[in-house]
Amino acid sequence: MPTIDWTAAGDEAVALLQSLLRIDTTNPPGNEGPAAELLAETLRADGIEPLLLDSAPGRTNLVARLRASGGGEGGPLLLTGHLDVVPVERSQWLRDPFGGEIADGFVWGRGAIDMKNFVAMAAMVQKLLARTARPLRRDVIFAAVADEETGCDLGSRFLVENRPELVSAEFALGEGGGFTLTVGKQRYYTVQVAEKGVCWLRARVKGRPGHGSIPHEDNAVVKLCSAVARLGRTRLPQHVTQVMRSFVEAVAASQPLAARLVLPRLLNPVIAGVLLDRVFPDPTVARGFAALLSNTAVPTVLAAGQKTNVIPSEARCEIDGRILPGETVPSFLQEVQRVMGPEVELEVLRSLPPVETPEPYDTPVFSAIQRAVKRHDPQALAVPYLMPGFTDAKYLSRLGLKWYGFAPVRFPPELRFAELYHGHNERVPVDGFRLGLQMLYDVVAEVCAF
Ligand SMILES: [Zn+2]
Numbered sequence: 001m002p003t004i005d006w007t008a009a010g011d012e013a014v015a016l017l018q019s020l021l022r023i024d025t026t027n028p029p030g031n032e033g034p035a036a037e038l039l040a041e042t043l044r045a046d047g048i049e050p051l052l053l054d055s056a057p058g059r060t061n062l063v064a065r066l067r068a069s070g071g072g073e074g075g076p077l078l079l080t081g082h083l084d085v086v087p088v089e090r091s092q093w094l095r096d097p098f099g100g101e102i103a104d105g106f107v108w109g110r111g112a113i114d115m116k117n118f119v120a121m122a123a124m125v126q127k128l129l130a131r132t133a134r135p136l137r138r139d140v141i142f143a144a145v146a147d148e149e150t151g152c153d154l155g156s157r158f159l160v161e162n163r164p165e166l167v168s169a170e171f172a173l174g175e176g177g178g179f180t181l182t183v184g185k186q187r188y189y190t191v192q193v194a195e196k197g198v199c200w201l202r203a204r205v206k207g208r209p210g211h212g213s214i215p216h217e218d219n220a221v222v223k224l225c226s227a228v229a230r231l232g233r234t235r236l237p238q239h240v241t242q243v244m245r246s247f248v249e250a251v252a253a254s255q256p257l258a259a260r261l262v263l264p265r266l267l268n269p270v271i272a273g274v275l276l277d278r279v280f281p282d283p284t285v286a287r288g289f290a291a292l293l294s295n296t297a298v299p300t301v302l303a304a305g306q307k308t309n310v311i312p313s314e315a316r317c318e319i320d321g322r323i324l325p326g327e328t329v330p331s332f333l334q335e336v337q338r339v340m341g342p343e344v345e346l347e348v349l350r351s352l353p354p355v356e357t358p359e360p361y362d363t364p365v366f367s368a369i370q371r372a373v374k375r376h377d378p379q380a381l382a383v384p385y386l387m388p389g390f391t392d393a394k395y396l397s398r399l400g401l402k403w404y405g406f407a408p409v410r411f412p413p414e415l416r417f418a419e420l421y422h423g424h425n426e427r428v429p430v431d432g433f434r435l436g437l438q439m440l441y442d443v444v445a446e447v448c449a450f
Pocket of ligand 1: 082114115148175
């Protein structure tokens with residue numbers, strides 16, 4: 001087996017990440033072209049010839065393939081990440097969000113954990129496999145895509161609909177997990193095997209128009225506002241999914257006795273509401289966990305009226321709805337309607353179904369992840385995880401591949417992934433990133449190399 005100098009490989013991956021962070025790919029407008037070019041150049045240096053595919057001017061997707069020798073034994077493994085990032089509020093940052101600086105043990109920048117970190121790591125893994133001429137039994141595909149942050153149309157969706165042969169695979173590793181969670185004293189690496197669906201709604205209430213000088217009871221603004229306030233205060237009914245049962249059981253089994261007994265009760269809808277705050281004293285953790293047990297419906301955009309002295313005949317609100325695996329748009333609409341009341345008309349603006357990797361545990365990828373975690377962070381455990389947001393898995397899993405969200409990074413316990421994700425001062429711990437690179441390499445090598 002070829003030996004790799006992991007200090008040098010880590011340096012190289014960190015430098016690549018810094019270069020990627022210095023290219024502004026804020027979406028909109030995206031402009032992923034220069035980042036894709038940079039990756040292409042670094043891959044070519046190790047003899048890999050990538051394809052660059054523009055879905056629109058400046059919106060570039062990169063696909064590179066290392067071929068299995070002698071026909072191969074299994075379907076390809078796809079490593080995939082998006083090149084675009086969400087906007088920043090510069091004034092809230094302690095460092096330049098597009099500076100790629102290293103300070104206090106972190107690489108800082110928009111995209112440091114979402115998800116130029118994984119893009120740099122995956123490119124590095126392909127480079128190392130090519131450089132050491134490691135014989136492969138499965139193709140290793142690397143796809144760096146555009147446009148995930150505004151819904152994937154010019155990225156993974158474009159590839160799935162126009163060039164599916166380039167990204168079809170048996171397994172995929174991408175966004176949605178891999179970051180560490182600390183519960184009590186125990187560290188866990190999340191492995192995303194399911195993600196919630198999206199169901200964006202418009203709620204509309206009609207009322208009687210009138211002059212602003214004379215109040216009346218049938219005011220659309222007032223009626224909508226009280227329905228919205230009810231929605232904001234109410235937790236939608238809890239549904240236990242297979243993935244959350246597996247997650248809670250795996251976490252509970254590795255906790256001290258008291259927690260081992262209490263944690264499974266979070267799956268009991270009758271007491272979970274009361275228990276959440278006690279089990280997780282930190283409200284951000286409790287909130288994050290609660291979102292994994294129910295559908296959620298968050299009011300985000302309000303509109304009504306045009307003139308201060310006119311009571312409008314209609315008021316509208318947009319709602320960001322997220323639905324659990326196993327739930328459907330009609331079942332979700334029923335839950336929202338029950339809370340908001342019969343006067344509210346609900347219209348679906350956009351929906352994307354939840355994704356669940358079928359039978360995710362008994363596969364070479366899941367066991368390779370467990371082994372890689374054990375090898376590089378012996379006290380930690382890999383646990384299945386449900387992603388509350390959406391990823392490129394929404395489109396890529398349509399190709400029938402088994403998706404694992406695993407972009408490994410070890411976080412210090414006091415720093416929470418959820419706060420940095422789309423947040424100010426996004427940064428990745430340099431040590432945790434270097435460790436993640438080795439884990440990812442081991443997973444890919446175990447699954448794909450001889
Ligand atoms: Zn992302």
